[in-house]
Amino acid sequence: MSRVAVTGLGVMAPHGDEPGSLFEALLRGESALAPIFPELPKPAAAATVAFDESRWFTKLQLAGVDRVSQLAVAAADLAMRDAGIRGDVDPERIGVYTGCGMGGATALDAAYRGNGRVPPLTIPAFMPNAPASHVAIRQGVQGPVLTYSVACASSAVAIAEAAKAVQRDEVDVAIAGGSEALIVPGVVLAWQAMQTLASFVPGEEATAIRPFATDRNGFALGEGAAFLILESADRARQRGARIYATLDGWGHGCDATHLTKPDAHGQARALRQALRQAGLRPRDVGYCNAHGTATRIGDVVERDALAEVWGDDLGELRVSSTKALHGHLLGAAGALEAVVTVLALHRRQLPPNGHRGEVDPACSLNLVPQAGADAPQVEAAISNSFAFGGTNAVLLFGRA
Incomplete structure (x- = not known):
């Protein structure tokens, strides 16, 4: 059974949309956390994405497409480009395996906070499988298009399931990853109510999250999307692809x-x-x-x-x-x-x-x-x- 190779990486992350730059920022210890929603009764911070949707969508295409799906489409497209896959794979032999915990939070928040009129495309905008579906439409994928919603493990499970499909020769190429965009007031208030978000003195948001430290007191939310392109190591070598690592x-x-x-x-x-x-x-x-x-x-x-x-x-x-x-x-x-x-x-x-x-x-x-x-x-x-x-x-x- 062939090993599973990682041949493409794509991100829309708080540190940018280029994996190398993201990694270098992390090596430098740069925090992407910043204050959000000053109107909330308790200070809040999050790591958000500077995203220009016009790079990926026309105004007409954006109708009913929540931010969570926009980020997914962009990150998956960048991963496919990075892998050098351009129309040379049978679309029935490509799969999309996506993790998403909360779906279209922006669309749902707008529906709850509207002036009494709920936008007619709210349902397709917030359904958790929308990101995977939009990725499939953009890439022309006709193989399995699956969504895993398992809270914080969603996209890790999606990547594992994608690797299984590659190993079993169910697909030649798997677009595997996840997307989340939940930085809206209602979601932040809900997490604050659980007392899992870090508290901090205003102005110290960047260093508020301290894993494994004596004075740790919780996390901060982030948003973004990330995808890996998986294929068999044999196939990757045959087409001369760069292999970043193997998923063993x-x-x-x-x-x-x-x-x-x-x-x-x-x-x-x-x-x-x-x-x-x-x-x-x-x-x-x-x-x-x-x-x-x-x-x-x-x-x-x-x-x-x-x-x-x-x-x-x-x-x-x-x-x-x-x-x-x-x-x-x-x-x-x-x-x-x-x-x-x-x-x-x-x-x-x-x-x-x-x-x-x-x-x-x-x-x-x-x-x-x-x-x-x-x-x-x-x-x-x-x-x-x-x-x-x-x-x-x-x-x-x-x-x-």
Whole structure:
């Protein structure tokens, strides 16, 4: 069975729309977080995308297309261009596998806050499968077009399912990733009510998210889209494609314990599945892009899960949560962080764990320092996505 190759990357992210520039900004520790909605009773911050929709849509095409779908269309198109795929694949042999947690939040918020008239295209604008459908329409995809809505694990699950389809020869090319655009007042208020968003002194938004730190107190929302092009390594070599990395293993399952409280044993099961499928031992994996939401409970549970699997080798695993810099993209988080993990392997550099300050003793890990780190010996890396609902997803990438 051929390995699964990553041959294209596309992003519409808070740090821009070019994967290399995004990665370099993360290496520099640049935060994309900024204040939003000053009218809200409590200060809020988020990482938003500077997006020019006119690059991708005419005014007529924009009717009924929510921002979440606009970002998806753009990121997927950039990924296909990066992979060098231009009309030379049977459209029935291409699939779209997209993660989206909340769908068209902008359309739904506008409907709730309107003047009594609900726009007639509200339903197709906010349905969670709209991003995948718009990507398929733009790319002419006639194969499977599937959406996975599993909260924060959505796009990581989508990428794993896309890899399975490639391995099983169900598709020649998979456009796999996710999109989320939920920076609207109602959604922010809802997350604030859950007390999961970080509090901060106005003016300190950029450094408000501190994964694994003693003084961490939550995350900030982000928006964006990210897609990977997956195809068999054999096919990629035959067409002379650049291979960024290979997707060698994945694991996902459910805690089956609590809707919002994570479970270390459930996360450890997903980690073991990914290692087993890749045929690797824990010590063979040199970097982990952690879920790392900077919540009081979540960071400790993730550390305990890593310790359960890595054991005495935990100190050899370099760890960072890039959510400190680009925010938490919820349904698109796994895809954006997968792109970052792939680039870490491809470039042999590790992005920092931002703003950590003093590390919580309960979160003792080998965290990548603020200056980032070179990683000439890292041959495999994992990206963790652990979701509300108890779904845990782990992607394991290897150097090409």
